[in-house]
Amino acid sequence: MRLDKFLAISSIGRRKDVRSYIKEGMVKVNGSLITEPAIEIDENSDVIEYLNKVVTYIGKVYYMFNKPAGCVTARRDDVNKTVFDYFNDVNMEGIFHVGRLDKDTEGLLLLTNDGEFEHKLMYPEKHVEKTYYFWALGSLHEDDIKKLKEGLYxxxxxxxxxxxxIQVQNCGTYKEYKHEMNINNLYNIDSNYYNQPVVSGYLTISEGRKHQVKRMLKAVGCYVVYLKRVSIGELKLDESLDKGQYRVLNEDEIQSLIGNLKK
Structure with a gap:
């Protein structure tokens, strides 16, 4: 196995990060300083050290996390709670998030120590589908739906x-759906705006542009006030997970994602 791959799947960091660690002289193999990331090692018999500590080969891990709104997708933040703050009973060294969700977006987020998996899942040319459930202020007419389906600027x-x-689920007024929307502090909407049109539904995209779902819906006159990612590829969010909870992906779920990447 390549040294950089060994370190990446042993929770030291992403492949690009561990390459830098090796080149900067932070890694030893059987007591010798190694600066070549591509060197082949025997993960079962060679002694690998990072910063003079022996690296234990733990293999690849994959977590499904039900991200709540209000936390940021980052390892640390001086102001906000991060997704990693919810993993208090797990050693998260070398674990990283696969892509990211906005602070106010909820739902499915994957975390892993498998750099190749992360790269392929986020690789634009793979066009992995991601589905989001939304509530928005505004209406979606036939022309709007057609634009979303065909692509728009x-x-x-x-x-x-x-x-x-795009699959529209509900459309009506805020007054009709305010309890179903279950959104607190909805931009100070009061009784004067109870007739404001609202719409909910599922939007599936196969790209990863910044704020893409919000921007696509805004382009057709809808202002997103709630957003939740419910699936990535064939993997669906486990709705038995409360917000802020996580679990390890089972083998079938891992293979469904990996199988999608091989297509």
Missing amino acids: IQKGEIRTRPAK
């Missing part, structure tokens, strides 16, 4: 979005 200078899938 969300900002000057950007290329058209890839075709998306």
Whole structure:
């Protein structure tokens, strides 16, 4: 096994990070300083040290996390709670998030120490589908739905979005759906705005542009006030997980994702 791959799947860091560690002289193999990331090692018999500490080969791990709104997708933050703050009983050294969700977005987030898995899942050319459930202020008419399905321009200078899938679930007024929306402090909407049109549904995209779902819906006149990612590829969020809870992916779930990446 390559040295950089061994370190990456042993929770030392992403592949690109461990390459830097090796080149900077932080790694030893059987007592000798090694600066070549591609050197082959025997993970079962060689003694690998990082910063003079023996690295234990733990293999690959994959977590499904039900991210709550209000925390940021980062390892540390001086102001906000991070997704890693919910993993108090797990050694998260070398574990990283796969992609990210906005602070106010809930739902499915994956964390792993498998750098190759993360790279392929986020690789634009793979076009892995991600589905989001949304509530928005506004209405979606047939022309709007057609634009979303065919792809649209969300900002000057950007290329058209890839075709998306859209399924409208509810449409009506805020007064009709305010209890179902279950959104606190909805931008101070009061009784004067109870007739404000609202719409909910599922939007599936196969890209990862910044704030893409919000920007796509804004381009057709809808302002997102609630967003939750419910699936990545064939992997669906386990709804038995409360917000802030996590669990290890089972083998079938891992293979469903890996199988999708091989297509």
